Amino acid sequence: xxxxxxxxxxxxxxxxxxxxxxDWPVPPDGDGRPVMLxxxxxxxxxxxxxxxxxxxTGGYKLARSGIAWNMGCMEETVEKLEGRLEQAVADxxxxxxxxxQSRGGSIGRALAVLRPDLTDTLVTLGSPLRDQxxxxxxxxxxxxxxxxxxxxxxxxxxxxxxxxxxxxxRTREAVAGPFPADVAFLSFFSRSDEVVRWEAxxxxxxxxxxxxxxxxxxxxAREVWVALTDALAAA
Numbered sequence: 001x002x003x004x005x006x007x008x009x010x011x012x013x014x015x016x017x018x019x020x021x022x023d024w025p026v027p028p029d030g031d032g033r034p035v036m037l038x039x040x041x042x043x044x045x046x047x048x049x050x051x052x053x054x055x056x057t058g059g060y061k062l063a064r065s066g067i068a069w070n071m072g073c074m075e076e077t078v079e080k081l082e083g084r085l086e087q088a089v090a091d092x093x094x095x096x097x098x099x100x101q102s103r104g105g106s107i108g109r110a111l112a113v114l115r116p117d118l119t120d121t122l123v124t125l126g127s128p129l130r131d132q133x134x135x136x137x138x139x140x141x142x143x144x145x146x147x148x149x150x151x152x153x154x155x156x157x158x159x160x161x162x163x164x165x166x167x168x169x170r171t172r173e174a175v176a177g178p179f180p181a182d183v184a185f186l187s188f189f190s191r192s193d194e195v196v197r198w199e200a201x202x203x204x205x206x207x208x209x210x211x212x213x214x215x216x217x218x219x220x221a222r223e224v225w226v227a228l229t230d231a232l233a234a235a
Contacts, residue, residue, distance in 0.1 A: 014217030018050055018225065025225050027058030028232040033097060033120065034088035035060040036081070037219075040102030040126075042142060044068040048101060051219045055099075063088035063096065070103055071146045073158050075168045078110050085111065085118045095120035101219050102126050102196060105187075109179070109203070110171040116180035121235070123186045123228065124206070125218040126196050132175065133163075134200035179205035184235045188224060190215070207235060 018024060035055050037048040044067050045052075052062050063084055067077070085096055097120055100108030105127025112119040128134045135143070150157035162168045179185055188209045189201035195215035202208055209231050213221040 008214070010214050011217040014214060014221035017222035018054070018220050021053075024054055024057070025222060026229060027054050027225075028060075028229045030055060030058045030060030030097075031094075032092055033060055033094045034063045034085075034092050035097045035099060036063040036065055036085060036088065036108075038065050038081070038098065038100040038104030038108050039067055039070050040104050041070055041139075042146075043070055043101070043104075048099070048219045051099070051225070054225060060097070061088065061092055065104075067104075069156070070107075071150075071157050073150075073162050073167060074107060074110065074171045075162075077107055078114065078171050078174075081107070081111055082115055082118075085115065089118050097121040097123065099123045100125065100127060102128075102215065103132070105129065106132050106175050107171075110174035112183050112185075113174040113177055113179060114170070116183050119180075119183050121184040121186070121232070122206075123188070123232075124201070124203075125188045125224070126190060126193055126198075126201060126215045127187065128196045128200035129175065129187065129203040129206070130200045131197075134197040136195055136197065139195055179203075184232075186228075186231050186235060188218065188227070190218065207231065 105124030150159035185206040187206035
């Protein structure tokens with residue numbers, strides 16, 4: 001979910017593939033269930049707006065994550081999302097589907113493990129689930145910058161203690177720990193992912209779904225939307 005300006009031609013094609021809502025593929029059947037979309041690193045809810053609207057046309061009730069820039073402490077982020085998810089489930093009377101892109105998928109996995117009572121399905125898009133630091137070299141400067149600023153006390157940014165310290169021990173364990181058997185789990189990955197090492201997406205607890213998409217464009221690529229509808233129907 002890294003913002004790239006100007007967008008590479010591949011990302012532009014993916015953006016164009018779902019630009020016209022009149023030509024959107026058939027969405028999965030939400031039947032009034034809540035869905036929470038969690039954006040990737042350095043991205044916010046707006047990065048997944050198009051997918052959110054598409055899912056809403058299928059009958060899902062949108063529960064916003066409230067994330068503006070996903071670069072905060074994971075424990076604090078999960079705690080805030082728990083509250084929003086609890087409210088969404090209470091309002092609808094149904095468990096939620098969580099869709100997380102990149103780092104958002106790792107956060108979503110922690111949330112599903114900690115609160116299976118709130119979660120029906122987890123969908124991750126290009127998420128480094130087996131190793132949160134399994135990213136391409138081009139991403140390291142952004143991670144290091146946020147980590148340094150957070151360690152120096154800048155609010156809203158994770159610090160280096162989040163990687164090894166006690167503050168995020170609970171969520172780190174949930175990202176890597178056993179996954180609840182009664183929650184469906186789909187992990188989408190692309191071998192041509194330009195940000196995350198695709199092997200890190202292969203969580204053994206998940207149904208693996210391979211797509212040909214960029215990392216940045218995975219949330220708006222028509223191919224991914226079609227594959228998501230098919231995979232949810234099969235699951």
